[in-house]
Amino acid sequence: MIDRVYQTVKMLANSDVRGNMKPSDFDKALYNVMTEKFEEYPFDLTKYLNRQNRGLVGNGVENLPDIIRAKMEHFLTSGLLTYTEGKFTIPANVGYMESILYNGLSEISICKNMSEFNQLRRFKHTQPSIDYPIGLKINNVIEVLPAAITDKVTAYYLRKPLVPKWTFVVISDVEVFNPDALDFQDIDMHASEEDDIVSRLCVKFGINLKEQDLQMAGNNDEMQEDNKKTAN
Numbered sequence: 001m002i003d004r005v006y007q008t009v010k011m012l013a014n015s016d017v018r019g020n021m022k023p024s025d026f027d028k029a030l031y032n033v034m035t036e037k038f039e040e041y042p043f044d045l046t047k048y049l050n051r052q053n054r055g056l057v058g059n060g061v062e063n064l065p066d067i068i069r070a071k072m073e074h075f076l077t078s079g080l081l082t083y084t085e086g087k088f089t090i091p092a093n094v095g096y097m098e099s100i101l102y103n104g105l106s107e108i109s110i111c112k113n114m115s116e117f118n119q120l121r122r123f124k125h126t127q128p129s130i131d132y133p134i135g136l137k138i139n140n141v142i143e144v145l146p147a148a149i150t151d152k153v154t155a156y157y158l159r160k161p162l163v164p165k166w167t168f169v170v171i172s173d174v175e176v177f178n179p180d181a182l183d184f185q186d187i188d189m190h191a192s193e194e195d196d197i198v199s200r201l202c203v204k205f206g207i208n209l210k211e212q213d214l215q216m217a218g219n220n221d222e223m224q225e226d227n228k229k230t231a232n
Contacts, residue, residue: 009026010026012207026201027166029204029205030197035160037189044068045065045069048068052071055088057101067192070190071192074188075095076158083153088142090170094155096158097110101154102130104151109132109135111136119132120134133149136206163185164187186206191198
């Protein structure tokens with residue numbers, strides 16, 4: 001996907017006024033767009049769920065909450081947390097935490113603050129147990145009670161997008177796409193996001209993009225692909 005996006009934006013961005021788009025600038029702008037979209041997902045999902053509850057969004061293919069969920073599921077992952085010095089370390093790539101389970105069964109209830117954490121463990125009827133554990137998140141670690149829990153804690157979360165990298169080799173002073181480079185990284189998002197990524201990138205590069213411009217660029221890409229296949 002990244003080369004299609006790069007070629008489309010390059011065609012629209014390169015001009016006597018703007019000059020040639022540098023691959024490094026493209027990578028930075030692309031990651032900025034991806035991060036923006038990733039952070040919008042939870043808010044968009046809440047917005048459309050509220051509209052759905054009011055009967056303003058239909059079901060079926062136009063069911064926007066399900067569409068957004070599909071895009072979010074691209075980032076859904078899980079992993080065992082490492083236990084060190086009485087606390088569990090949160091992975092650096094966590095974007096949004098979904099749930100944390102002990103032994104695959106007991107969900108660890110994360111407290112809002114230290115006050116709630118202390119209140120729950122202080123009173124007899126709310127004291128945490130193996131079946132009903134609690135946790136307190138402080139920066140990148142989680143303290144879990146009861147203290148007997150020292151392993152088998154799994155986090156389910158939406159990971160952050162991988163940093164994209166359009167890799168290339170220079171041939172006759174021209175940058176040519178090279179997906180075999182060791183540091184190559186394709187666009188780490190749901191395939192349906194391609195057109196919107198292009199539109200947002202164009203805005204980043206100061207291009208007032210119209211729908212017909214994007215469609216024309218897409219048709220040009222298809223023609224280039226067909227020509228390559230014919231040549232081979």
